[in-house]
Amino acid sequence: MNQPEHIEGRNIHRKLVRKLVLLAVAMFGFGFALWPLYNVFCDLTGLGGRGVQVVENAGVLEQSARQIKIRFDANVNSSLPWEFEAKEKAAMVPLGEMNEALYVAMNPTDTVMVGQAIYNVTPPEASLYFVKTECFCFTLQVLQAKESREMPVYYFIQADLPEYIKEITLSYTFFRNTSADAVALSDDETSSARTVLKDRPK
Amino acid sequence: MSNENTHKHAHAHDHHDDKPTGFLNRWLFTTNHKDIGTLYLILALVMFFVGGAMAMIIRAELFMPGLQLVEPDFFNQMTTMHALIMVFGAVMPAWVGFANWMIPMMIGAPDMALPRLNNWSFWILPFAFTMLASTLFMDSGGPAAGWTLYPPLSLQGGQSFAFVVFSIHMMGISSIMGAINVIATILNMRAPGMGLLRMPLFVWTWLITAFLLIAVMPVLAGAVTMLLTDHFFATSFFNAAGGGDPVMFQHIFWFFGHPEVYILILPAFGVVSEIIPTFARKPLFGYSAMVYATASIAFLSFIVWAHHMFTVGMPLTGELFFMYATMLIAIPTGVKVFNWVSTMWKGSMTFETPMLFAIGFVVLFTIGGLSGLMLAIASVDLQYHDTYFVVAHFHYVLVPGSVFALMAGTYYWLPKWTGHMYSEKWGKIHFWLSAISVNILFFPQHYLGLAGMPRRIPDYSTQFADFNMISSIGGFIFGASQLIFLGVIIHCVYKSRVKAPGRVWEGAKGLEWTLSSPPPYHSFNTPPVIDSTTVAHAEGTH
Numbered sequence: 001m002n003q004p005e006h007i008e009g010r011n012i013h014r015k016l017v018r019k020l021v022l023l024a025v026a027m028f029g030f031g032f033a034l035w036p037l038y039n040v041f042c043d044l045t046g047l048g049g050r051g052v053q054v055v056e057n058a059g060v061l062e063q064s065a066r067q068i069k070i071r072f073d074a075n076v077n078s079s080l081p082w083e084f085e086a087k088e089k090a091a092m093v094p095l096g097e098m099n100e101a102l103y104v105a106m107n108p109t110d111t112v113m114v115g116q117a118i119y120n121v122t123p124p125e126a127s128l129y130f131v132k133t134e135c136f137c138f139t140l141q142v143l144q145a146k147e148s149r150e151m152p153v154y155y156f157i158q159a160d161l162p163e164y165i166k167e168i169t170l171s172y173t174f175f176r177n178t179s180a181d182a183v184a185l186s187d188d189e190t191s192s193a194r195t196v197l198k199d200r201p202k
Numbered sequence: 203m204s205n206e207n208t209h210k211h212a213h214a215h216d217h218h219d220d221k222p223t224g225f226l227n228r229w230l231f232t233t234n235h236k237d238i239g240t241l242y243l244i245l246a247l248v249m250f251f252v253g254g255a256m257a258m259i260i261r262a263e264l265f266m267p268g269l270q271l272v273e274p275d276f277f278n279q280m281t282t283m284h285a286l287i288m289v290f291g292a293v294m295p296a297w298v299g300f301a302n303w304m305i306p307m308m309i310g311a312p313d314m315a316l317p318r319l320n321n322w323s324f325w326i327l328p329f330a331f332t333m334l335a336s337t338l339f340m341d342s343g344g345p346a347a348g349w350t351l352y353p354p355l356s357l358q359g360g361q362s363f364a365f366v367v368f369s370i371h372m373m374g375i376s377s378i379m380g381a382i383n384v385i386a387t388i389l390n391m392r393a394p395g396m397g398l399l400r401m402p403l404f405v406w407t408w409l410i411t412a413f414l415l416i417a418v419m420p421v422l423a424g425a426v427t428m429l430l431t432d433h434f435f436a437t438s439f440f441n442a443a444g445g446g447d448p449v450m451f452q453h454i455f456w457f458f459g460h461p462e463v464y465i466l467i468l469p470a471f472g473v474v475s476e477i478i479p480t481f482a483r484k485p486l487f488g489y490s491a492m493v494y495a496t497a498s499i500a501f502l503s504f505i506v507w508a509h510h511m512f513t514v515g516m517p518l519t520g521e522l523f524f525m526y527a528t529m530l531i532a533i534p535t536g537v538k539v540f541n542w543v544s545t546m547w548k549g550s551m552t553f554e555t556p557m558l559f560a561i562g563f564v565v566l567f568t569i570g571g572l573s574g575l576m577l578a579i580a581s582v583d584l585q586y587h588d589t590y591f592v593v594a595h596f597h598y599v600l601v602p603g604s605v606f607a608l609m610a611g612t613y614y615w616l617p618k619w620t621g622h623m624y625s626e627k628w629g630k631i632h633f634w635l636s637a638i639s640v641n642i643l644f645f646p647q648h649y650l651g652l653a654g655m656p657r658r659i660p661d662y663s664t665q666f667a668d669f670n671m672i673s674s675i676g677g678f679i680f681g682a683s684q685l686i687f688l689g690v691i692i693h694c695v696y697k698s699r700v701k702a703p704g705r706v707w708e709g710a711k712g713l714e715w716t717l718s719s720p721p722p723y724h725s726f727n728t729p730p731v732i733d734s735t736t737v738a739h740a741e742g743t744h
Contacts, residue, residue: 030421077443
C-alpha cells in the first residue's frame with residue numbers, strides 16, 4: 001500500500017492552516033475592535049442617544065420660531081437607594097434658547113453616598129442637536145445622610161433640529177459610585193470627592 | 203526529502219491497519235477520523251438527552267399556570283442551560299461528528315488533514331461541558347440570564363459566571379480547531395478528479411459552515427471575555443455607569459449569533475441534499491444552484507444580526523435595512539426548498555426512515571422559515587419580540603430542522619458505520635411519533651406568542667393554560683420517542699444480525715458507498731478512481 005500521491009506530507013497544510021489561524025485571531029481582535037468602532041459610530045450619528053455636545057459658553061444662538069416638547073425622565077439604579085425625580089415632567093421650549101431644567105435628588109439613608117448620573121436622549125439622533133452648558137451629570141454628586149438637593153441642567157436645542165423630530169426625552173439614571181463612597185466617608189471636605197468628570201466618562 | 207518521508211510513512215502503515223488495542227489507545231489517543239467521529243456523535247447523543255431532560259423540566263413546570271415544581275431561579279437556569287447544551291453540546295458536536303466520519307470518505311481522503319488536532323478538539327469538549335454543568339451545583343447556581351447572556355442581567359450572577367465563560371471559550375477553541383481541520387481536509391486532500399463542483403453537497407455545506415465558524419466563534423469569545431472583565435475586573439464595556447453600553451453587547455453577540463444559527467442548519471441542508479436524491483433515485487436538481495444558495499445564505503448571515511434586536515430603539519433606516527436584508531435570505535432558502543421538491547418530482551420514491559426524516563425536514567423547516575419571515579417584519583416584531591412566537595419559530599427550524607436532519611443522517615449512514623441494518627420498523631415508529639409530537643409540542647406555541655405569552659417565565663396568566671398543557675403533552679411524547687431512537691441505535695450497533703452491503707441503499711451515489719460496510723479502519727489509502735458512476739454530482743448533471 002502506498003501513501004497517496006496527492007498528499008505530499010504536512011507542508012501543504014501548513015500554509016493554509018497558518019492563514020486560517022490568522023483569520024481566527026483577527027476575528028477575535030475584531031470582536032474587541034467593535035467596541036471603539038461602535039463608540040465612534042455612535043458619536044458621529046448620535047445613535048447611542050449620547051451625542052450631546054458640551055460647551056462652556058453658549059455665545060450668540062441662532063433663533064427659531066419653532067417650539068418643541070422636552071420630556072424629563074429620572075431613574076435610579078437598584079444599587080443606589082436614592083429618591084430622584086424631575087421637578088417638571090415636560091416643558092415646551094423654543095429652539096435656540098437657553099433653558100433650565102431642575103431635578104431633585106434625596107438621600108433617605110443614614111450614610112453619605114456618592115452617585116453618578118448618566119444621561120440618554122430619545123430619539124437618539126436628536127442628541128446631536130442637544131447642547132448642555134452645565135449639568136449635574138458632569139460631576140459626582142455627594143449627598144449626606146437625609147440630604148436633598150436641587151440639581152440644574154442648562155441646555156439648548158439647536159435651531160437646525162430636523163422637522164420630523166417632534167418631541168425629545170432627556171433621561172437620567174443615577175448609579176452608585178462605591179469607590180467614591182469610601183472617600184466621601186473618610187473625608188469631611190466632601191468637595192475632594194468631586195472628581196470632575198467629563199460629560200462622557202471614557 | 204518528501205519522497206523519503208512518504209516511503210517511511212507508508213511502510214509504517216502496512217503494520218498499522220488494525221485498530222489500536224486497549225481502551226485508552228483506541229479512544230483517548232486516537233487520531234482516526236472514524237473513531238473521533240464516533241466520539242463526537244456519542245457526546246452529542248449524551249448531551250441531547252441531558253438538554254432534553256432540562257426541556258422536560260421546563261415543560262413540566264409550564265404544564266399548568268402557577269409555580270408547582272421548581273423555583274423561578276432554577277427554571278431560568280434550566281432555560282439557559284437547555285439552550286447552551288443543545289446548541290454547543292448536541293447539534294454542533296453532532297455535525298462535527300458527521301463531518302469527521304463522512305468528509306474523508308466522501309472526497310476520497312485517507313483521514314482528516316490534522317489528526318492530532320482533531321483528537322484535541324474532541325477531548326476539550328467533555329471537560330468544557332463538565333465545567334458548564336458543574337455550575338448547577340455551585341452556590342450561585344448556573345447561568346440564568348438566557349443563552350444570549352445579555353448584560354446587565356448576566357453580570358448580576360455570582361462567581362460561577364467565570365466557569366460559564368471559560369467553558370464557552372473551550373467550546374469555541376474546539377469548534378475553531380475542528381473548522382480549520384475540515385477546511386484543510388476539503389481543500390487539500392480531495393482525491394484526484396474530485397473537483398470542487400463535483401463534491402457531495404454535504405461537503406460543500408460543511409466547507410462553508412467551517413468558514414462561518416472561524417469567522418464568528420472568536421467574536422463570541424471576545425464578547426464573553428468582555429463580560430468576564432466587566433464582572434470581575436470592573437471594566438465598563440457594557441456597564442452604563444462606567445460609560446459602556448449594554449446594547450453594544452447585543453450587537454456583538456448577534457454578529458456571532460446569526461451566523462451561528464446557519465452553522466447549525468447548513469450541514470442539515472447538506473445531509474438532506476444527499477438523502478433525497480438517493481430515495482427519489484434522481485440526481486439532485488440544481489446542484490450548482492444549491493452551492494451558490496448556501497454561499498449566499500452564509501454571506502447574508504453577516505448583515506442581518508440586528509433583526510434580533512428591533513426593539514432596542516434603532517432608527518427607522520436601520521430597521522428597514524435589517525428587515526429587507528433578512529427577507530432576502532428567503533430567496534436562496536426558497537431555491538433550496540424548491541430544488542428538493544423538484545428532485546422528488548417524478549422520482550421513483552421509496553420511504554425508508556432516512557427519507558421520511560428528510561421529507562419531514564423539508565416540510566417542517568419551511569414552516570419555521572415562514573414564521574421567520576413574519577418575525578423579520580420590523581413593525582410587527584415589536585409584538586412578537588421575546589414571546590413564545592419566537593420560541594416556536596426557532597424550535598421549528600432547530601428541532602424538526604437541524605435535529606431531524608441529524609436523525610435522517612444517522613439512519614442513512616448508521617448501516618455504513620456499523621455494518622448492520624437498523625430496525626426499519628422501529629425507525630418508522632420513531633419518525634411518526636417524533637413528527638406528530640413535535641407539532642403538538644411547538645405549533646400551539648405560535649398562538650401563545652401571538653396572544654402575548656413572554657418567553658423565559660416560569661408562570662403565566664390562566665388564559666394560556668390550555669395551549670401550554672397541549673404543548674407539554676407533545677413535549678413529553680417527543681421526549682419519550684427519543685428513547686426509541688436510542689434503542690434503535692443500541693440495537694443496530696450490538697444486536698442487529700442483518701449485514702449491510704457496501705452500497706446500503708441501491709440508489710445511493712458517492713464514494714462512501716464504494717467502501718465495505720463497515721468501512722476498513724483506514725480507508726482510501728490509495729486514492730479512488732473517480733468517474734461519473736461513483737460520484738453523485740458528475741459534470742453535466744447540474
